[in-house]
Amino acid sequence: xxxxxxxxxxxxxxxxxxxxxxxxxxxxxxxxxxxxxxxxxxxxxxxxxxxxxxxxxxxxxxxxxxxxxxxxxxxxxxxxxxxxxxxxxxxxxxxxxxxxxxxxxxxxxxxxxxxxxxxxxxxxxxxxxxxxxxxxxxxxxxxxxxxxxxxxxxxxxxxxx
Amino acid sequence: xxxxxxxxxxxxxxxxxxxxxxxxxxxxxxxxxxxxxxxxxxxxxxxxxxxxxxxxxxxxxxxxxxxxxxxxxxxxxxxxxxxxxxxxxxxxxxxxxxxxxxxxxxxxxxxxxxxxxxxxxxxxxxxxxxxxxxxxxxxxxxxxxxxxxxxxxxxxxxxxx
Numbered sequence: 001x002x003x004x005x006x007x008x009x010x011x012x013x014x015x016x017x018x019x020x021x022x023x024x025x026x027x028x029x030x031x032x033x034x035x036x037x038x039x040x041x042x043x044x045x046x047x048x049x050x051x052x053x054x055x056x057x058x059x060x061x062x063x064x065x066x067x068x069x070x071x072x073x074x075x076x077x078x079x080x081x082x083x084x085x086x087x088x089x090x091x092x093x094x095x096x097x098x099x100x101x102x103x104x105x106x107x108x109x110x111x112x113x114x115x116x117x118x119x120x121x122x123x124x125x126x127x128x129x130x131x132x133x134x135x136x137x138x139x140x141x142x143x144x145x146x147x148x149x150x151x152x153x154x155x156x157x158x159x160x161x
Numbered sequence: 162x163x164x165x166x167x168x169x170x171x172x173x174x175x176x177x178x179x180x181x182x183x184x185x186x187x188x189x190x191x192x193x194x195x196x197x198x199x200x201x202x203x204x205x206x207x208x209x210x211x212x213x214x215x216x217x218x219x220x221x222x223x224x225x226x227x228x229x230x231x232x233x234x235x236x237x238x239x240x241x242x243x244x245x246x247x248x249x250x251x252x253x254x255x256x257x258x259x260x261x262x263x264x265x266x267x268x269x270x271x272x273x274x275x276x277x278x279x280x281x282x283x284x285x286x287x288x289x290x291x292x293x294x295x296x297x298x299x300x301x302x303x304x305x306x307x308x309x310x311x312x313x314x315x316x317x318x319x320x321x322x
Contacts, residue, residue: 144177149275161216
């Protein structure tokens with residue numbers, strides 16, 4: 001827990017305003033997000049799942065994609081993600097992949113569950129052994145798949161991330 | 162664990178072939194995915210993180226987005242996700258949001274860790290209490306954020322998902 005500044009309050013309010021505005025226009029669920037680095041807004045997002053027919057179009061994912069597009073990089077070290085609700089596991093993991101440095105949120109996953117969003121269920125599923133998940137998962141080892149991984153290691157021209 | 166059919170082997174091989182082909186062309190990491198329902202390929206994806214500057218452009222997310230676009234729906238009930246590697250938490254959570262019915266994979270998260278991908282680290286992070294994560298997270302409750310959730314509940318015109 002770091003100190004909450006007036007700038008933090010400002011950007012979080014912006015994320016919340018986005019959540020209301022785009023819910024009202026029918027874009028999707030009531031979620032908004034803003035990504036900020038060094039006092040500059042790099043990207044904004046809001047939920048577009050139902051309007052874009054894209055189950056991955058959560059506010060945070062959209063904001064990350066837009067911020068990366070804006071800066072021309074697949075990583076956002078030093079950036080803060082402001083979001084109107086605690087990220088779901090998809091969005092939280094995307095923040096890790098994007099190398100986000102801090103997350104500030106308003107509503108919680110329990111608040112989200114209360115209004116019908118499955119974040120808590122998915123949080124419960126992720127740590128389970130593969131064999132105990134609601135979605136059946138079959139591991140089919142493949143020599144060719146393993147060989148592709150070996151080829152990645154041996155490729156001198158790859159861009160690691 | 163369900164029985165693995167020759168069709169399963171075929172679609173998984175296709176996912177692996179995508180992983181190799183698009184790694185070779187420099188699209189990104191060595192990952193491919195195919196989504197199939199009722200014997201029909203709905204969408205294919207491959208990792209495009211570094212070429213698209215999009216940290217969320219993992220094979221499975223790309224395949225889910227394309228499959229949803231193809232069918233004009235934000236849910237894919239009855240579909241199987243074939244992927245050359247066990248999904249990372251972002252991709253696994255996106256499969257839950259997409260209502261994917263089954264996942265078949267070749268390489269494991271441990272295989273991914275061995276070649277330098279952080280899936281295991283993120284799997285360890287997701288279940289942690291918010292205060293113990295590597296990315297600092299600040300909960301800043303907001304009456305306005307809570308009011309937006311209340312407005313969602315009361316909105317008779319919403320599309321739930």
